[in-house]
Structures are given as structure tokens and as C-alpha cells.
Amino acid sequence: MDINKQIVDQRIRKIISDNEDWFVSEKDEKRKQAKAFVLLATASYLRVDLSEAITFLTEGGNDAGIDALFVGDPIDYEFPVTIFQGKYKFDLESDSNFPSNSLIRVLNTVNTIFDPSNEVKLNELLQPKVEEILSLISDGYIPNVKCIMVNNGLSWNDEGEHHIKNAGIPENQVVFEHYNHDDIVEHLKSKKEINDTITMVGKSIVEEFNFKRVLIGKVRVTDVAALMDRHGDDLLEKNIRKYLGLRKTRINESISETLTGEKRSNFYFFNNGITMVSDQFSHNALSAENWQVRVKDIQIINGGQTCKTIQETVNKHSDLDFSEAYVLLRLYELSGESHEELQYDITIATNSQNPVDLRDLRANEKIQRDLEIAINELGYSYKRKREGISSSVEAIPSSVAAEAIFSIWKHKPHLTKFRKNELFGKFYFDIFKDVNAAQLVIAVLIFRYCDSQRKKTSLLSNYPHISYSNYFLAMLMGEELLKKMNINLAQLTHKNFSSAKQILDQHKEDFYKLANQRLIKALNELYVEGYEKVELRRLSSTFRRGDLLVKLGY
Structure with missing residues (x-):
């Protein structure tokens, strides 16, 4: 078997x-x-x-x-x-x-x-x-x-x-x-470090400074494809644009068209190149060119789209001659205590496009480590980065926490749903600044309750907005909880966490009902004909805009 x-x-x-x-x-x-x-x-x-x-x-x-x-x-x-x-x-x-x-x-x-x-x-x-x-x-x-x-x-x-x-x-x-x-x-499976040999073509440069080393040179696209064939997406674990790199985009198509066209020998000049980091690399310095570089714990932190598209194109067009097609490679050797921080800085600096997911790169920041410790004290586990697949209800991924906080306590439900890729980028400090463990856990509990209600057939048939409005309803539920406790957000701490959780458990259905009533009232003010008569795709777009927040008094 x-x-x-x-x-x-x-x-x-x-x-x-x-x-x-x-x-x-x-x-x-x-x-x-x-x-x-x-x-x-x-x-x-x-x-x-x-x-x-x-x-x-x-x-x-x-x-x-x-x-x-x-x-x-x-x-x-x-x-x-x-x-x-x-x-x-x-x-x-x-x-x-x-x-x-x-x-x-x-x-x-x-x-x-x-x-x-x-x-x-x-x-x-x-x-x-x-x-x-x-x-x-x-x-x-x-x-x-x-x-x-x-x-x-x-x-x-x-x-x-x-x-x-x-x-x-x-x-x-x-x-x-x-x-x-x-x-x-x-x-x-837990990911193991990737060790491999990279063949440089022609002359390359190695320089040492600030206790770090860098190698710059060119490699054949066929060698890049072979490297990806051997190790696959494991090479992209630290690439913040990993998931964008796995789907077809205009950039991918342009790369593929260049490689399959008559100008493929000039690909080196058209592409921004690939940036890799490693714990260590070594080569025969007595050779003048065409080095065989042995690399330990290699990761691609920029150029994931380029690597994936090269792999797909070379494998798909085995009849074409790619021997004169090269790509620029920057290889950094980073070691020591500052490794993670420096890698983060390099990754941000070399990804000038909108990042897809900064969650794992933010994981080692002090605010995330402090939240993990404080949340554990409340009886929950905080997952600062992706680590396999967890089914525990006590486990709180930082991505879910960011959604819950931004929509509930920061009153940005319209941005939370449709700009998730910026939660650990542009909005990161707006979300996590001055947030304590109790506020985070309560927000997640509210958020998950609203999401569970969204799947109930009886509610969907009676209230068509529920398919799209769970972020708004969660925000309103958070307000009802604070009102019931007669406190403001700053007063919600570990000292009254148990009381807050107990009140939420006892009154969540009432809070949800009140939130739903407020939301329906606001929707009907936006749509005088009655929101139930609005076409669903038009209703969906309502929750991407800020005017609904104004109607709700935010």
C-alpha cells in the first residue's frame, strides 16, 4: 500500500x-x-x-x-x-x-x-x-x-x-x-535546507565586505530550469512574491515570449535577474571563469516569477536551443545573528513591486514575538509564520489575527477583505501598533463566529448581504461587546480577558442580531429601493467602498 x-x-x-x-x-x-x-x-x-x-x-x-x-x-x-x-x-x-x-x-x-x-x-x-x-x-x-x-x-x-x-x-x-x-x-514534511551546485558562465565577481560575501555573474537559463526541477517551490519559501510567481501574468508572458523569440540571446539584458541567499558558498578561486559554485542552504528571495517562467518555458519548448540564453545572478552569503534581519531588508529592497505576502518576514519582529508569549499565557497559540497545517481552534495564525484586528478594532472592514496582500505591508503598523494579546484573541473569536454564521443557509436566504458582510458585522459586534462591558478598547486587557470572553460567549447571538439590524438599516439608507432588491454583484461591490462605513457612523 x-x-x-x-x-x-x-x-x-x-x-x-x-x-x-x-x-x-x-x-x-x-x-x-x-x-x-x-x-x-x-x-x-x-x-x-x-x-x-x-x-x-x-x-x-x-x-x-x-x-x-x-x-x-x-x-x-x-x-x-x-x-x-x-x-x-x-x-x-x-x-x-x-x-x-x-x-x-x-x-x-x-x-x-x-x-x-x-x-x-x-x-x-x-x-x-x-x-x-x-x-x-x-x-x-x-x-x-x-x-x-x-x-x-x-x-x-x-x-x-x-x-x-x-x-x-x-x-x-x-x-x-x-x-x-x-x-x-x-x-x-518539514523543509530541509537545500544544498546544490550552480554553474557560472564566463567571468564572475566575488567580493567580501562587512563580514558578508557576494557573487555576481551569469548562469544559463537551462541551469535555472534544472535547479527548479530538482527542488521546486521549496526554493521559493522565503520569496514574498511566491504565490504571484505561480500564476500567469503579463510579466510571465513577456519573459516566456522573449525566451522563445529570436532575441533570446539578449535575455540577460532584458531581465532584472535573480537574487539568492545562502549560508555559505565556495568555488575554486584559482579558476579564472566558469566556476562551479557549491551553495549551502540556498533560497531565491527575488526573481521567483523569472525562475518559474524559465522552468515552464524551457520544459515546454525542448525543441528550442537555449544554450545562449543567460540570466543575471546575485548570490549573497549571509551568516551570523543578523542573518534574518538582513535577509528581510534585502528582500524588501529587491522587491520593488507590490509584495504578496510579508507575513513570514515579519514573524521575527519584536511585536510578533511579544504577542506570541502573551497569547500563550491566555491559553491560545499564536502562529507567527506558516508551519504546516494546523486544525486546532486554539491556534491563531497571524494572518487571521491581522484580518480580525484591522476590521474590528481599526474599523477598516472594506480594506481588510479586498487588500489582504497589504496587511503585513502597507497596513502592518496600523494593525499591530498598540494591540495587546487580549484584544487580538477577542477579535479573532468574534471574527470566527461571524464567519461561521456566513455559511448558515437559513441566514443566507433571509439576509442576502451576509455572504459579503462578515467583516462589517464583526466590526459592529466588537462595538457591542465593548458597550456591554462599559469600557473602551484600551481598557480591554489580560485583566478582564476572561470576563470579556464569558460575555461574548453568553451574548454573541444577541450581538450578532444587533449588528445585523444596524447593517441592514445602513444598507437601506444607501439603497432606497431596499437592499434586498439590489443585484448581488452590485451588493458585493458595496462592501469594497467606504460610504457604507459613513452610514454606520464611522
């Missing part, structure tokens, strides 16, 4: 036993396991915790073949959409291909849901997400779609590949990927 299949099967059974509330709608044990598998795969692929991944699940009746759907933040008038379709084989002894009929269903869905002129009836979890996508498209944003076919077996066969190629879907905007039990286990 495949050991990785056993590992995944054990993990999904544990997810079910640890989080029974997530599976109450599934009466059959096999349906619970299938749902848990999609949940685990979604969390693994997107590199998020299970508590966040559960919000992306959409499976059920009228799900159009979409078991989970992730919509990312718009960047440069593009936004990522990731569709998951899962098939779990309960017989762990058998190996089968991903079914072609499931591929066809997803292909039909892609051809339908991204066209604003189409009317599609979907389930209560999926419909709001699709309307949100259509709202962004109507505002001029372009979706970049990834369809992830997940199973605990093999990829699709030639018939499936034929369906994809003949679906008429633009390859530069929609890509299909296979993700299975082996990929999940690989992500679950």
Missing part, C-alpha cells in the same frame, strides 16, 4: 474527529472523508490553515463541479481565482486516473461563470463567490484562473488532456493542474 495514501487518510480522519462542527451537514462517513480530503488539499495547495481553507469550500448541490473556490486580491487589474475539484478514492490499494467527466464539468463551468451575461443558479455557498468574481470583472479586473484537479491517484489520461485542449479556453488565462496525495505529504 502507498504510504503517502495512508498518511493522508489518517490526516483526514483526524481532521474530522478534531472539527466535528465542520462536518455536521454530512451524515455519511464517506462524504465526511471526501470533504475533509478537499479541505486538506485546499489548505495544502494554498499554504493556509484549515480554519481559513474551510471558508473556501463550496461543495454541495448545484456546485457546478467546484468543491472549493479561492478569490485573491486584485493586483494591477488582475486577480487570481483558484478552483478545486476533488475525487477521493476510498480503496487505498487502487490507482486510477482523475476522471475525464469531472474535467468536462469544470471546463463547462469555466466557460460559464466568468461571463457576466450568463445567468447561473448555484448553491448558497458558491453563488456569492461567483457574484463577487463577476463584480470584479464588471469593474474591469481580469481573472487569472487555475483549476486544481485533486485526487489520491493519478493525473487525467490522454482523453482528459484532449478535452482540455479542445475546450477553447485561453491558455494564457486558464491553467489546469493535478495535485494529489504525494503533493500533500510533501507539503506536510
Whole structure:
């Protein structure tokens, strides 16, 4: 029996036993396991915790073949959409291909849901997400779609590949990927340091200063592709643009076009190059050129898009001659106590574009370490950086904390939802400045409660705004809690944390009801015809604007 299949099967059974509330709608044990598998795969692929991944699940009746759907933040008038379709084989002894009929269903869905002129009836979890996508498209944003076919077996066969190629879907905007039990286990494993040899071409420069070393030279793009083939995305663990680098963008297309065009020999001059860091590198200094550089604990901190696109292009166009195509390499040797801080500074300085995720780079800052200690004292664990996949309700990822604080205590729900990529960048100090552990934990508890209400069918049918308004409702609930305690935010500390949590547990339903009433009143002031009559995609866009905050008195 495949050991990785056993590992995944054990993990999904544990997810079910640890989080029974997530599976109450599934009466059959096999349906619970299938749902848990999609949940685990979604969390693994997107590199998020299970508590966040559960919000992306959409499976059920009228799900159009979409078991989970992730919509990312718009960047440069593009936004990522990731569709998951899962098939779990309960017989762990058998190996089968991903079914072609499931591929066809997803292909039909892609051809339908991204066209604003189409009317599609979907389930209560999926419909709001699709309307949100259509709202962004109507505002001029372009979706970049990834369809992830997940199973605990093999990829699709030639018939499936034929369906994809003949679906008429633009390859530069929609890509299909296979993700299975082996990929999940690989992500679950702790990352080991990467040691390898890099071949420099021609003369290179090595200089030492301030107890650090730097090597500058050029490498063949074929060697970059081979390096990525050997180590994959593990090389990008410290790259703040990692996830942007994995999707198709105009930048990626431009890189690929240059490499496959007649000017590929000039690629070195057109590209900004790659920046790598290492603990140590060594070479034969007696050689004048063409060094073989041995590198210990290598990471790519800038140029992730370049590396991924080089890998994809070289592997896809094996018939082309890339021997004269080079790329600039900067390799830094950083060691000592200041390693992490210096790496952070270099990463920020060399990523002049909008960063995607600074969470892991902020993890070692004093404010994050202090919060971790204080939160542990309250009986919760604070995850400063991504470390595998946690299913514990006591575990609070810093990403969830940032969303909760910014929307609830900082009164920025409209920015929290649609500018998540800036929470640890532009808004970082606005979020975490003067926030204590008690305020953080209470905010997360409110935030998670509101998110759980968002999935209740009875509430969705009575209050259509709930699909989009959980950040606003959480903010209003926070205000109701402080009002009930007769304190201001600064007075919420570890001294009255237990009291605050007890009051929240006892009155959260009342707080939610009051918040809902206030929000509906504000919405009806914006839409005099009654907010229930407003088209869903127009209603969705309401929560991206600040005028609703004004109506609420903020």
C-alpha cells in the first residue's frame, strides 16, 4: 500500500474527529472523508490553515463541479481565482486516473461563470463567490484562473488532456493542474535546507565586505530550469512574491515570449535577474571563469516569477536551443545573528513591486514575538509564520489575527477583505501598533463566529448581504461587546480577558442580531429601493467602498 495514501487518510480522519462542527451537514462517513480530503488539499495547495481553507469550500448541490473556490486580491487589474475539484478514492490499494467527466464539468463551468451575461443558479455557498468574481470583472479586473484537479491517484489520461485542449479556453488565462496525495505529504514534511551546485558562465565577481560575501555573474537559463526541477517551490519559501510567481501574468508572458523569440540571446539584458541567499558558498578561486559554485542552504528571495517562467518555458519548448540564453545572478552569503534581519531588508529592497505576502518576514519582529508569549499565557497559540497545517481552534495564525484586528478594532472592514496582500505591508503598523494579546484573541473569536454564521443557509436566504458582510458585522459586534462591558478598547486587557470572553460567549447571538439590524438599516439608507432588491454583484461591490462605513457612523 502507498504510504503517502495512508498518511493522508489518517490526516483526514483526524481532521474530522478534531472539527466535528465542520462536518455536521454530512451524515455519511464517506462524504465526511471526501470533504475533509478537499479541505486538506485546499489548505495544502494554498499554504493556509484549515480554519481559513474551510471558508473556501463550496461543495454541495448545484456546485457546478467546484468543491472549493479561492478569490485573491486584485493586483494591477488582475486577480487570481483558484478552483478545486476533488475525487477521493476510498480503496487505498487502487490507482486510477482523475476522471475525464469531472474535467468536462469544470471546463463547462469555466466557460460559464466568468461571463457576466450568463445567468447561473448555484448553491448558497458558491453563488456569492461567483457574484463577487463577476463584480470584479464588471469593474474591469481580469481573472487569472487555475483549476486544481485533486485526487489520491493519478493525473487525467490522454482523453482528459484532449478535452482540455479542445475546450477553447485561453491558455494564457486558464491553467489546469493535478495535485494529489504525494503533493500533500510533501507539503506536510518539514523543509530541509537545500544544498546544490550552480554553474557560472564566463567571468564572475566575488567580493567580501562587512563580514558578508557576494557573487555576481551569469548562469544559463537551462541551469535555472534544472535547479527548479530538482527542488521546486521549496526554493521559493522565503520569496514574498511566491504565490504571484505561480500564476500567469503579463510579466510571465513577456519573459516566456522573449525566451522563445529570436532575441533570446539578449535575455540577460532584458531581465532584472535573480537574487539568492545562502549560508555559505565556495568555488575554486584559482579558476579564472566558469566556476562551479557549491551553495549551502540556498533560497531565491527575488526573481521567483523569472525562475518559474524559465522552468515552464524551457520544459515546454525542448525543441528550442537555449544554450545562449543567460540570466543575471546575485548570490549573497549571509551568516551570523543578523542573518534574518538582513535577509528581510534585502528582500524588501529587491522587491520593488507590490509584495504578496510579508507575513513570514515579519514573524521575527519584536511585536510578533511579544504577542506570541502573551497569547500563550491566555491559553491560545499564536502562529507567527506558516508551519504546516494546523486544525486546532486554539491556534491563531497571524494572518487571521491581522484580518480580525484591522476590521474590528481599526474599523477598516472594506480594506481588510479586498487588500489582504497589504496587511503585513502597507497596513502592518496600523494593525499591530498598540494591540495587546487580549484584544487580538477577542477579535479573532468574534471574527470566527461571524464567519461561521456566513455559511448558515437559513441566514443566507433571509439576509442576502451576509455572504459579503462578515467583516462589517464583526466590526459592529466588537462595538457591542465593548458597550456591554462599559469600557473602551484600551481598557480591554489580560485583566478582564476572561470576563470579556464569558460575555461574548453568553451574548454573541444577541450581538450578532444587533449588528445585523444596524447593517441592514445602513444598507437601506444607501439603497432606497431596499437592499434586498439590489443585484448581488452590485451588493458585493458595496462592501469594497467606504460610504457604507459613513452610514454606520464611522
